Amino acid sequence: MEFLKVDSLDSAREKMLLRVKDRLVSKESVPLLESLGRIAAKDVLAVEDIPSFRRSTVDGFAVLSGDTAAAGESMPVFLTVKGRVEMGQPATISITSGECVEVPTGGMLPKGADAVVMCEYTEEFGPDGIAVSQSAAYGENVVLTGEDAKAGALILPRGKKILPQDIGALASSGVACVCVYTSPRVTVLSTGDELVSLKQNTKPGQIRDINTYALASLAKKHGFCVVSTEVLPDDEAALEQAVKSAMERSEIVIVSGGSSKGKKDMTRKVFDKLSLSGVYTHGIAIKPGKPTILGYDEAYGTLMAGLPGHPVSAMIVFELVLGWLLREATGSQGPPAVPARLSCNAPSSPGKLTCWPCKLIYDADGYTAEPVFGKSGLITTLTQADGYFVTARDTEGLKTGELVMVHLF
Numbered sequence: 001m002e003f004l005k006v007d008s009l010d011s012a013r014e015k016m017l018l019r020v021k022d023r024l025v026s027k028e029s030v031p032l033l034e035s036l037g038r039i040a041a042k043d044v045l046a047v048e049d050i051p052s053f054r055r056s057t058v059d060g061f062a063v064l065s066g067d068t069a070a071a072g073e074s075m076p077v078f079l080t081v082k083g084r085v086e087m088g089q090p091a092t093i094s095i096t097s098g099e100c101v102e103v104p105t106g107g108m109l110p111k112g113a114d115a116v117v118m119c120e121y122t123e124e125f126g127p128d129g130i131a132v133s134q135s136a137a138y139g140e141n142v143v144l145t146g147e148d149a150k151a152g153a154l155i156l157p158r159g160k161k162i163l164p165q166d167i168g169a170l171a172s173s174g175v176a177c178v179c180v181y182t183s184p185r186v187t188v189l190s191t192g193d194e195l196v197s198l199k200q201n202t203k204p205g206q207i208r209d210i211n212t213y214a215l216a217s218l219a220k221k222h223g224f225c226v227v228s229t230e231v232l233p234d235d236e237a238a239l240e241q242a243v244k245s246a247m248e249r250s251e252i253v254i255v256s257g258g259s260s261k262g263k264k265d266m267t268r269k270v271f272d273k274l275s276l277s278g279v280y281t282h283g284i285a286i287k288p289g290k291p292t293i294l295g296y297d298e299a300y301g302t303l304m305a306g307l308p309g310h311p312v313s314a315m316i317v318f319e320l321v322l323g324w325l326l327r328e329a330t331g332s333q334g335p336p337a338v339p340a341r342l343s344c345n346a347p348s349s350p351g352k353l354t355c356w357p358c359k360l361i362y363d364a365d366g367y368t369a370e371p372v373f374g375k376s377g378l379i380t381t382l383t384q385a386d387g388y389f390v391t392a393r394d395t396e397g398l399k400t401g402e403l404v405m406v407h408l409f
Helices: 009-024 164-172 211-222 236-247 267-274 311-330
Strands: 027-031 060-063 077-084 099-103 115-118 122-124 129-132 154-156 177-181 185-191 225-232 252-256 279-282 293-297 302-307 337-342 353-363 366-371 387-391 403-408
Touching: 009 279, 009 293, 009 302, 009 311, 060 077, 060 129, 154 164, 185 211, 185 236, 211 225, 211 252, 211 311, 225 236, 236 252, 236 267, 236 302, 252 311, 267 279, 267 293, 267 302, 302 311, 311 353, 337 353, 337 387, 366 403
Parallel strands: 077 099, 185 225, 185 252, 252 302, 337 366
Antiparallel strands: 027 177, 060 099, 060 115, 077 129, 122 129, 279 293, 293 302, 337 403, 353 366, 353 387, 387 403
16 A cells, blocks of 8 residues: 655645635625625725714704703703704704704704703703703714714725625615625535435445535535535546536535545546646645645646545545635635633644544633544534644644633534
8 A cells, every 4th residue: 555645734735725826716796785604805995984974872952062061850951942853854953052953863963062962851841942951971872973984994804704794884885786705616526335325225334425415514614605516436437527527617626535545545546637737735744634635727727625534534624724725815714713721631643733623611710622532434523522623743742721722613
């Protein structure tokens, strides 16, 4: 059996990024409501002050704050009501000391006013007056011009995943369409004579396909567009045809299984045959996930990724390699990391970056990371985990109580 010549994770990433960064994603403009969950492809600035006028945050009376300084329940201040500002209409009235104007929530403040007294603290007094029983400080119950965002302020940075609150901010600035990155198209192929579909009953020696479902879901979570999935037998001709077809319609072709050096591991051979430059990485110094294959075809601009067949290994490699690649290409942020103390020793594999799935337990002292021990072929190893931490290649492991950064799933 031929031994793998492994790359470090950083080296494998650099090789991959060099080949595909400028071809993985492009830009497109989409309607505002269709931008949810997409990655902003350029900065969006406020085109005007938000709001563009001073607004009341309550139903009440616009006043000069100094007029109300001595107001109290036992000794109210009396003001003359000059009129009312209607919702959605400009305030054409101005006030001076001793005067006020009725304003609704969201209504424009009249010239001269610098605060609003809530209507609950006022009573009618005579035909055109009110008695004010509570003072209002300067700016109280008022949103100032540009207080939400000044004209030219950054309201959506490039690389940010667009959330509902971002859509609200964009709408407030009159943005109807957003420039976002396209979602790279992905085909997921899972190989193995032992695999059967969910609709089939398993026989001795057979298992149900996991990886097309798990990897397709993971791809969607990261922002890829899954074109198709397929389960294939350990047949070189079938794999070659499936990969060739996928290359024509996908920026990334993932083959799960057949990535090692066994008799039925034919992924590298197929990648080398179908791509101009062939495989450039076969083996990454990580655990789990060492037998990972990366190749690239310049003609189609397709990245070819051979992932291990074990579900945990395949998903961890996807996170560390393909998830990382999309973030680099779009300038987006990685998943949040939480500092936590180890609940027990976590050994490291010599010469490999080791990924440990773990649970997070919170108490008064903060978070504790509890490693989830399990074999890479057991999918429940990940269902029990909140995230993962890593031990570096050049360490013997980590000790109980050491601080780690847990990257959340």
